[in-house]
Amino acid sequence: MKGLWKIFSKGLVVENPIFVLALSLCPALAVTTSVVNALAMGLSVTFVISMNNLVVSIVRNFVNPKVRVPIYITSIATIVTVVELLLQAFSPLLYKSLGIYLSLIVVFAIILARAEVFASKNKPLPSFVDGFGMGCGFTLAMLIIGAIREVLGNGTLLGYRVMWSSYQPALIMILAPGAFILIGYLVAGFKILNNYIERVKTKRGETV
Amino acid sequence: MSAEIEYHEQVSKLIVSSSPHMFANTSIKKIMWTVNLTLLPAVVFAVYHFGLPALQTLLAGSLSAVVFEALTQKILKKPITVSDGSAFLCGLLLAMCLPPAVPLFVPIVGSFIAIVVAKHSMGGLGYNIFNPAHIGRAALMVSWPVLLTTWTKMTAAVDTTTSATPLNILKLQGYDVLIHTFGSRSEMYKALFFGFRNGSIGETSVLLLSLGGLYLICKGIIDWVLPLTMIGTVGILTLIFGPHGFMTGDPIFHMMAGGLIIGAFFMATDMVTSPITRKGRLIFAAGAGAITVLIRLAGGYPEGVCYSILLMNCITPLIDRYTQPEIYGGRK
Structure with missing residues (x-):
C-alpha cells in the first residue's frame, strides 16, 4: 500500500508532468484560459492516462516490442474517442470550448511517456496508480495556471467575480504571452519547492 | 648618483598589467544619470504641455521601477544597486512612452514587468535580451489596449478633449x-x-529630444x-x-x-x-x-x-x- 502511495504521489509535485517533466506544455498554454476548461482538460487526461496505463500493462507481455508504439497509440486513440464522445453527448459547451485540443490528447507526450516508461514494465495495478497520479499532477498544474490566468486576465474565478469592481483585467494573461511568462515562473516555483523537499528529506535521513 | 635615483623613481611609476591599457573614467552610475539628465528637458516640456497627469505618470513609473528593483535585489539577496540610476531610467523611459492621462496603476504594472520580468528574471542589468522599458510598454499595450490608445490632450489651458x-x-x-x-x-x-x-508623454518634442541625443553623442555614450x-x-x-x-x-x-x-x-x-x-x-x-x-x-x-x-x-x-x-x- 505504501508503495502504491509513493507511485501515486510522485506525479503530484516531485515529477509533476508540466512543471518538472515539462511534458504536454501545449495544452497548458492553450486551454488554461479559464478554470473550467483547465479542469475538464485535466480530468479527461487523467482518465485517458490511467486507462491507457492499465491497458498497456495488461497487454505488455503479448506485444512485440517492435510494434509497441503503434499499439500504444491505438489504445490511446480508442480511449480518447470514448472521452470525446462522452463529452460531446453530456457537455456540448465544454466540448466546444476545448475544441481541437480534446482530440489532440492522443498525441500528448505525457501519455505515451508513461506507457513507455512505466506501464510497459510494471503490473496493472501500479501502472494504473502511476497514470492516475500523473493525471492528478497534470490536473493540479492546469488548475493552478487556469486559476491565475482567469483571475488576472478576466477578474473571475469559475465564472464568479473575485476582483474588486474597478479592476481592469490584464488581457495579456488570457493571451499566449501571459501563459508563457506564468508557466516560466511556476516552473521556477516548483524547482524551489522540490529543492526544499529534497533538503527536508536528506535532513530526515540523517536524523533517522 | 642623482640620475640613478631619478631612473628608479620612473620605473616605480610603470605598472605592469595586461591589456587593455586605455582607461575611461566612466561607470554605470555616471552614464545612467547622464542619460537621465539629458531626458530632463523633454520631461519638463512634457509636464508643461500635458499638465500634472503627465508628471504623476512619470513619477509613478520611475519611482516604482526603483522600488521594484530594490525589492527584487533584496529577495534575490543581491547587492542593491538602485543608486546607479538604471532602474530609474528604465521606469522614466517607460512612462515617457505612455499616454499622459493613464490611470496610475498602468505605469506601476509596466515598471513591474520591465524590472522584474524583463530585467531581473533574465539575470539583471547587462543580461537582459530585450529593452526592459519596451517590454513593459508592449505588455501594457497587449493588456490594456484601450487605455494605451486613449490620447487626452491636456495643455496649460483647462479644456480637455480627446483627440x-x-x-x-x-x-x-x-x-x-x-x-x-x-x-x-x-x-x-x-x-x-x-x-x-498629441502623443505619448515624452515623445512629442523633437527639438529637445534631439538636443539630449546630440549631447550623448558628444559625450561618446x-x-x-x-x-x-x-x-x-x-x-x-x-x-x-x-x-x-x-x-x-x-x-x-x-x-x-x-x-x-x-x-x-x-x-x-x-x-x-x-x-x-x-x-x-x-x-x-x-x-x-x-x-x-x-x-x-x-x-x-x-x-x-x-x-x-x-x-x-x-x-x-x-x-x-x-x-x-x-x-x-x-x-x-
Missing part, C-alpha cells in the same frame, strides 16, 4: 486630413518639431551611427512608398512623428541590447527603421517603433556573432 495623434490620423483618415488638421504643411512640421501635438541610420531608413523608405505612389511620401513628417526620435536616440541605443560593433549597429538600426515603416504603412498599429526595436533586440546576439572584427593576425 488622435498625428500617426493615428494618418492611419485612419489619410494624409490630406492630417494636413488639414494642422492647417498647412509647414504648420504641421513646426508643431511636430517643437512638440505641440551613444554611437551616432545608430540613431542616424534608423531615422534615415525611416525617411528614405517613407519617401519611396508614399500615399500616392512611388516617391510621393512625406519623409519629414514620418521622421518626426510618433516615438521615432526618442526610440532612435534613447531606446535603440541601449548598451545592453544593441550590437557591439559599428557594422552591427548599422544592420540593427536599418532593420529597426524598416520594420517601423512596415508597421506604420502596412501594419495594424499606427506606430511601430517599440515593436521594431524589440524584434531587432531578438537578433542582436546573431548580429554580434556575424560582425565580429577579425582578431589581429587571425586570417592567414
Whole structure:
C-alpha cells in the first residue's frame, strides 16, 4: 500500500508532468484560459492516462516490442474517442470550448511517456496508480495556471467575480504571452519547492 | 648618483598589467544619470504641455521601477544597486512612452514587468535580451489596449478633449486630413518639431529630444551611427512608398512623428541590447527603421517603433556573432 502511495504521489509535485517533466506544455498554454476548461482538460487526461496505463500493462507481455508504439497509440486513440464522445453527448459547451485540443490528447507526450516508461514494465495495478497520479499532477498544474490566468486576465474565478469592481483585467494573461511568462515562473516555483523537499528529506535521513 | 635615483623613481611609476591599457573614467552610475539628465528637458516640456497627469505618470513609473528593483535585489539577496540610476531610467523611459492621462496603476504594472520580468528574471542589468522599458510598454499595450490608445490632450489651458495623434490620423483618415488638421504643411512640421501635438508623454518634442541625443553623442555614450541610420531608413523608405505612389511620401513628417526620435536616440541605443560593433549597429538600426515603416504603412498599429526595436533586440546576439572584427593576425 505504501508503495502504491509513493507511485501515486510522485506525479503530484516531485515529477509533476508540466512543471518538472515539462511534458504536454501545449495544452497548458492553450486551454488554461479559464478554470473550467483547465479542469475538464485535466480530468479527461487523467482518465485517458490511467486507462491507457492499465491497458498497456495488461497487454505488455503479448506485444512485440517492435510494434509497441503503434499499439500504444491505438489504445490511446480508442480511449480518447470514448472521452470525446462522452463529452460531446453530456457537455456540448465544454466540448466546444476545448475544441481541437480534446482530440489532440492522443498525441500528448505525457501519455505515451508513461506507457513507455512505466506501464510497459510494471503490473496493472501500479501502472494504473502511476497514470492516475500523473493525471492528478497534470490536473493540479492546469488548475493552478487556469486559476491565475482567469483571475488576472478576466477578474473571475469559475465564472464568479473575485476582483474588486474597478479592476481592469490584464488581457495579456488570457493571451499566449501571459501563459508563457506564468508557466516560466511556476516552473521556477516548483524547482524551489522540490529543492526544499529534497533538503527536508536528506535532513530526515540523517536524523533517522 | 642623482640620475640613478631619478631612473628608479620612473620605473616605480610603470605598472605592469595586461591589456587593455586605455582607461575611461566612466561607470554605470555616471552614464545612467547622464542619460537621465539629458531626458530632463523633454520631461519638463512634457509636464508643461500635458499638465500634472503627465508628471504623476512619470513619477509613478520611475519611482516604482526603483522600488521594484530594490525589492527584487533584496529577495534575490543581491547587492542593491538602485543608486546607479538604471532602474530609474528604465521606469522614466517607460512612462515617457505612455499616454499622459493613464490611470496610475498602468505605469506601476509596466515598471513591474520591465524590472522584474524583463530585467531581473533574465539575470539583471547587462543580461537582459530585450529593452526592459519596451517590454513593459508592449505588455501594457497587449493588456490594456484601450487605455494605451486613449490620447487626452491636456495643455496649460483647462479644456480637455480627446483627440488622435498625428500617426493615428494618418492611419485612419489619410494624409490630406492630417494636413488639414494642422492647417498647412509647414504648420504641421513646426508643431511636430517643437512638440505641440498629441502623443505619448515624452515623445512629442523633437527639438529637445534631439538636443539630449546630440549631447550623448558628444559625450561618446551613444554611437551616432545608430540613431542616424534608423531615422534615415525611416525617411528614405517613407519617401519611396508614399500615399500616392512611388516617391510621393512625406519623409519629414514620418521622421518626426510618433516615438521615432526618442526610440532612435534613447531606446535603440541601449548598451545592453544593441550590437557591439559599428557594422552591427548599422544592420540593427536599418532593420529597426524598416520594420517601423512596415508597421506604420502596412501594419495594424499606427506606430511601430517599440515593436521594431524589440524584434531587432531578438537578433542582436546573431548580429554580434556575424560582425565580429577579425582578431589581429587571425586570417592567414
